[in-house]
Amino acid sequence: MSFAGKVAIVTGAGQGIGKGIALHLAKLGANIAIIELNMETAGSVAKEIQGLGRKAITVHCDVANFDDTKKMAAQVISDLGGIDILVNNAGYVKPEQSLFIQEDVPYWEKVIGVCYKGVLYTTRAVLDHMIAKNYGKIVSIASDAGRVGQRGQAVYSGAKGGVIAFSKALAQEVARYNINVNCVSPGATWGPGMETMPKDMQEKIAKSYLFRRLAQPADHANAVAFLASDESNYITGQTISVSSGYTMI
Template sequence: MTKRVAFITGAGSGIGREIAKKLASRNMRVIVADINSQNADETVTLIEREGHEAKSVYCDVTNLDSVKKAVEDSVGHYKKIDVLVNNAGWDKVEPFLKSDPSTWKRLIDINLLGQIHTCKEILPLMIENNYGKVVNIASDAARVGSSGEAVYSAAKGGVIAFTKTIAREMARYKLNINCIAPGPADTPLFQEIGSYNEGITGALVKAIPFRRLAQPEDIAGAVAYFVSDEAGYVTGQTLSVNGGLTMA
C-alpha cells in the first residue's frame, strides 16, 4: 500500500510541528503548510533527519487562492491527499469590549474560515480517491467559554459545528471528520499571550487536575488516533485534550 499523505496547516511550529512529526513517524508523507516558509522548512528538516519524508508549501489559510495553490502544489508532488489536519490558529486575549473589529476579523478568518477553505479544496480529492480523514483543531474555549477570548471562542465553536455538519455530509463517502479541542497548551502562541497577561499560566496550572499545561505532543497523539485505522468507525466527534480542566 502506498504511504498516506497528510496535509497539515500551521505545521511550521508548536502543535502543528509536533503533529507533522508524529504522523511522519507513523509512516505518512507530510505536507507542512504554513504562512511562515522558514518555519515550515525547519519542520521538514526535522522530519527528514528522522528518515521520513516531508514537503513544505506556503499557505495562507485566510486566502482561498493561496489554499488552492498550496493544494495544487501538494497534489502535483504527491498525487493525492489522504489526511487533512486543520491546525493553523491565532488568538489574542483581551476583554471583548476592549477588542477591535480588525482583531475580530483576523480571529474568524484564521480560526474558522481557514478550515472552511481547506475543506472546500481537499474534500473533493478525498471523495475522488474514496479515502479521507479530517481532523479539525478547535479549543475547549468553544465548549465552555473563556474570559478574554469571546470571538476566538465563537470562531472555534463554529469549527465544532462545522465539523459535525461535514461529518454528516461526508459519511456517504465513508470519510471520517473529527475535531480535537485542546485545553491550554505550552506553545509559542500561548507564551506570547502570557507575556502580556501576567499570572495566566500559574492560574491555569492550578486549575488543571494534572497540574500542567498540555504539551504539543499530547495533541499530536490524539490526532494520530483520529487518522488511524482504529478510528475508522468514529466521525463527527469532538475530543477534549485538557488534563481534566473540563470534563464532559
C-alpha cells in the same frame, strides 16, 4: 498504528501543536505537507521530517484566502501524489485577553478568517480529491474555549465553536464517501505563547487542570494520530478534549 504511504497536510505546522502533530505523523510513517506563512520555521520542520526518512514539502499558504488553499491542495497532490489526511491546525489569537467591547473589527476578522474560514477553505480545497478516492480523514484543532466559552476570548471562542459545529454537520454529509471528520480540543498548551508568560501565571494556569500541568504538543498529536488512523474508522462528528478534564461534555 502506521501511516506508511499516507500523505498528511498539517496547517500551521511550523511551531507548537502543529509541529508536534507533523513530526508525530511522520514518525508513524506519513509523508507531510507543511502549510505555513513562516517559511523559515516550515523549512526547519521539513528537515526534521526528512531526517526521519519521510518526504516533506513546504507550501506557503494563507488559509484565510480560498485561492491560496486551492493552489496548496493542487501542489500537494502534484508533489506527494495525493491527500489522505488533513489536519486543520492553523490558528490566531492575541496572547493577552480582552473584553469583546474593547476589540475592533479588524481583529475579529483576522481571528474568524484564520480560525474559522481557514478551516472551511482548506477543507473545501481537499474534499473533491478525498471524495474521488473514497477516503479521507479530516481532523480540526478546536479549543475548549469553543466548547464552554472563554472570558476575554469571545470571538476566538465563537470561531472555535463554529469549527466544532461545522465538523459535526460535515461528518453527516461526507460519511457516504468514507471520510471521517473529527476535532481535537486542546486546553492550555506549552508553546511559544506560554513561554513568554510570567512564571507565576504559568503555574496558576497549570493548577487549574486536574493533572496540575500544561499540555504538551505531544498530548494533542497522540489524539490527532488516533483520529487520523484507520483505528478510528467508526468515529466521526466527535470532539475529543485533550485538556486534563478541564471540560467534561
